Each structure stands twice: as C-alpha cells, then as structure tokens.
Amino acid sequence: MYDSLYMTFYILKIMRKLTVELKVKQEFLKMLNFLLDKTESIELIELLKIDFKKRIKMGIAAIKMKEGFTIDDIDIPEYMEMLTVLKKEGNRYIVVSKVKFYKSLTSMAKKFDIDIIWDTPTIFTKDKMIISVTGNEDNLKKFLKVIKNLGEVKSVSFKKATFNEQTILSCLTEKQKEILIAAKKNGYYNYPRKINSKELSEKIGLSKPTVVQHLRKAEVRLVSNILAGY
Secondary structure (H helix, E strand, C coil), X not given: CHHHHHHHHHHHHHCEEXXXXXXXXXXXXXXXXXXXCCEEEEEEEEEEEEECCCCEEEEEEEEEECCCCCXXXXXXXXXXXXXXXXXXXXXXXXXXXXXXXXHHHHHHHHHCCCCCEEEEXXXXXXXXXXXXXXXXXXXXXXXXXXXXXCEEEEEEEEEECCCCCCCHHHHCCHHHHHHHHHHHHCCCCCCCCCCCHHHHHHHHCCCHHHHHHHHHHHHHXXXXXXCCCC
C-alpha cells in the first residue's frame, strides 16, 4: 500500500504540462473547412475517448460561431458520426462530438498513441492551433516531435502539471472569462499597458464601467481561488 502510494506521488511529481502553438498546414485545414469557415474557435473541454486502432475520437467541446451563423449551418461530413448540442450560450455551443479519423491519416494518428493526458487549453481556429498535453519528459518529447507533422511550431511552454478538479478559469462567468481573455490578448496586462480600459471597452463593444467591473470581479475570483487557504 505504502509503495503504491509513494509511486503515485512520485509519478505526479515528475509530470509536466506541455502547451504548443502551431500554424497548421493548409492540407489539414482544408479537411476542417466545413467548421472553420463558420466558426471563430473550437475549444476542447474534455476528451472522453480516443481509440487509435478504431480511429475514433469523442469529446466535449465549445464551438463559438461567427456572427450570422448557428450550429445548424455546419454541414456535417460523413466522418463526424455525432454532433449533439448540450447547451447554447449566445453564439457559443457546448457540444459532444464523435469523429472517425480519415483512413489516409490513420498512420499519422497512431503516432499520437503516446502515454500522455490530453489537457486544456486546446483551441483551434483558422489561424492557429493550441494543444496542451500532460506527461513525463520522455513522452512529451515524443509528442513534440510528432506534432510537427501537423504544422509549424510557433511557441512551446513547459509547466509543472497541476491536478485540480477544475481549471483555473472555471470559477469565472462566461462574460468575465471573455473580457479577461480579450484584455490579455490586447495587452491590457502588459507592462507598460498597450491599451487602457477605455480603449479596451471600445474594442469589446461594452461600456467602460461594465468592462472594468467584470475585470475586477474576475481578478478577485482568480486570486481568491489561487490563494485559497492563505
């Protein structure tokens, strides 16, 4: 009992999280045009199943549609065996999907059959793909080598793995999360700042008091969660 517990804690201690940003090759983007032409982003929430032998992947994702489109506008191809809406939040849909890999991609897909945990954030847009996985150093090196087949690696980040029940942003409302991410992307949190609260509010299309209020509440929630117990 003691030995198994010790081994579990040792494994968790040496685990690392790898986040890679890619510029995906055009040949792979073409396969996803049915989604990317009508969506702003596709974000993995949880991978439910992946079977490289049967060429099946099943997961829960958040699909953010472009203005003027709904989930019903997506022309579902034959290899997407299921796309079921669980929840709708404005132009954002929480869906469960089941996809079968192209036969032509089977050999490449099998290369990803590595002892890793598929993690978040994992986000796909027409401009880039961000993929996060957790594993030991050797397996992360294998993954990094394989992922280069999909496109050009733009950035790589290694961090100590954390095993919380919820992701750090899950304590925020969708609006708080949306505004906080927009603030980060537009340089609001840079030093010195690239944009002030008034300019940020104009970009988002909300009033300055509303943006500031959401940011402050988001910051308080994040700090409270990170420092819980202190």
